[in-house]
Amino acid sequence: MKVTLLGAGSWGTAMAAQAARHLPPGDVCLWSRNAQQLEEIKQSGENRGYLPGITLPSGLELEPHLERAIARLSQNDLLVVATPMSGLSETVAQVLRIAKQPLNIIWLCKGLEPGTALLPHQVVEREDLEHSHGLRHAYGALSGPSFAQEVGNEMPCALTIASKSNALCDIVQMAFHHGNMRVYASDDLIGVELGGAVKNILAIAAGIGDGLNLGLNARAAVLTRGLSEMMRLVKAAGGRPETCMGLTGVGDLILTATGDLSRNRRVGLALAAGTPLPEILNNLGHVAEGVLCASAVADLANRLSVEMPITMMMGAVLSGKLSAQEALKKLMSRDPKLEV
Numbered sequence: 001m002k003v004t005l006l007g008a009g010s011w012g013t014a015m016a017a018q019a020a021r022h023l024p025p026g027d028v029c030l031w032s033r034n035a036q037q038l039e040e041i042k043q044s045g046e047n048r049g050y051l052p053g054i055t056l057p058s059g060l061e062l063e064p065h066l067e068r069a070i071a072r073l074s075q076n077d078l079l080v081v082a083t084p085m086s087g088l089s090e091t092v093a094q095v096l097r098i099a100k101q102p103l104n105i106i107w108l109c110k111g112l113e114p115g116t117a118l119l120p121h122q123v124v125e126r127e128d129l130e131h132s133h134g135l136r137h138a139y140g141a142l143s144g145p146s147f148a149q150e151v152g153n154e155m156p157c158a159l160t161i162a163s164k165s166n167a168l169c170d171i172v173q174m175a176f177h178h179g180n181m182r183v184y185a186s187d188d189l190i191g192v193e194l195g196g197a198v199k200n201i202l203a204i205a206a207g208i209g210d211g212l213n214l215g216l217n218a219r220a221a222v223l224t225r226g227l228s229e230m231m232r233l234v235k236a237a238g239g240r241p242e243t244c245m246g247l248t249g250v251g252d253l254i255l256t257a258t259g260d261l262s263r264n265r266r267v268g269l270a271l272a273a274g275t276p277l278p279e280i281l282n283n284l285g286h287v288a289e290g291v292l293c294a295s296a297v298a299d300l301a302n303r304l305s306v307e308m309p310i311t312m313m314m315g316a317v318l319s320g321k322l323s324a325q326e327a328l329k330k331l332m333s334r335d336p337k338l339e340v
């Protein structure tokens with residue numbers, strides 16, 4: 001089978017390596033919008049900008065032409081959009097305009113579209129309506145607890161592919177379920193995508209709490225009450241709350257909120273240290289999806305009348321309306337209530 005990944009950031013590169021280690025040489029291809037970056041990867045054998053220290057398999061193809069990266073795929077092959085949320089609509093629109101054949105398309109990004117608060121699959125459906133000229137593509141989201149650095153180092157990891165198409169789930173498992181990676185299947189796109197979006201915001205909150213030395217009790221409270229917020233939102237949006245108890249909900253929440261490899265957690269730690277947000281994002285060198293996503297999740301929660309106090313406070317902190325201390329004070333002074 002052939003696999004094409006679009007986007008050579010840390011996660012796209014790690015997943016390209018994962019597939020290329022187990023599929024025949026030449027079957028996996030990584031595209032980047034930056035041809036110079038691909039040239040550097042070719043010369044050094046690693047992606048020094050985004051995934052330093054990981055030697056990439058020699059059988060991994062590097063392709064600077066999007067048309068060629070898409071044309072190589074047929075019915076049982078896989079296209080993986082590995083850009084951040086901010087690149088999803090543009091990349092999918094380009095793909096759909098170019099494609100002359102039905103494709104199996106998945107995305108790796110975690111977040112909601114700022115402005116519209118659409119989930120990734122809703123963004124893709126919108127682009128499909130506009131650009132697909134009658135071709136029927138299959139779609140899905142691949143998510144779960146997975147630091148790129150660890151996957152790059154072939155350490156154990158478990159993910160979930162969510163799709164309405166069983167055939168697509170099988171194809172994704174064929175591409176990535178090898179060696180130290182397990183891939184489970186689910187049909188709950190809403191639950192999987194909202195889990196991935198909300199956990200990043202909670203990871204920033206946990207980072208702030210840890211940076212302010214609020215203690216381990218506080219961190220456990222943020223994660224547990226944050227998980228309740230996630231489950232309420234998933235239910236109101238039409239997903240299954242129990243999906244939040246799996247890899248893409250609580251699994252990714254634990255990883256991202258407690259693991260110092262997390263960019264979102266590091267944003268929280270730096271905010272607590274008093275560093276201005278623009279400076280933090282400048283120094284990060286990578287995307288931290290929770291920053292842009294917090295106000296989109298708050299919009300969606302308001303639209304669906306879902307109570308999400310921690311998420312709302314994080315939206316206020318990240319948009320500069322409240323300091324972390326003010327947000328904490330507001331959260332702690334809420335009226336007593338039942339634990340639901």
Ligand SMILES: NC(=O)C1=CN([C@@H]2O[C@H](COP(=O)(O)OP(=O)(O)OC[C@H]3O[C@@H](n4cnc5c(N)ncnc54)[C@H](OP(=O)(O)O)[C@@H]3O)[C@@H](O)[C@H]2O)C=CC1
Binds near residue numbers: 032147
């Ligand atoms: N890193 C991780 O451990 C994991 C990340 N994810 C998710 O995967 C997504 C990607 O994250 P990650 O790889 O870490 O991000 P990085 O910040 O490491 O890299 C982003 C990559 O996307 C490219 N890109 C950005 N916008 C566009 C666009 N419009 N068109 C084409 N390429 C674009 C960038 O290219 P350029 O260099 O040209 O700007 C860069 O190669 C995020 O949503 C993240 O939450 C999910 C699981 C694990």
Ligand SMILES: O=C(CO)COP(=O)(O)O
Binds near residue numbers: 200255262
């Ligand atoms: O989604 C991730 C791990 O599953 C990566 O988290 P960060 O974007 O916070 O690094």
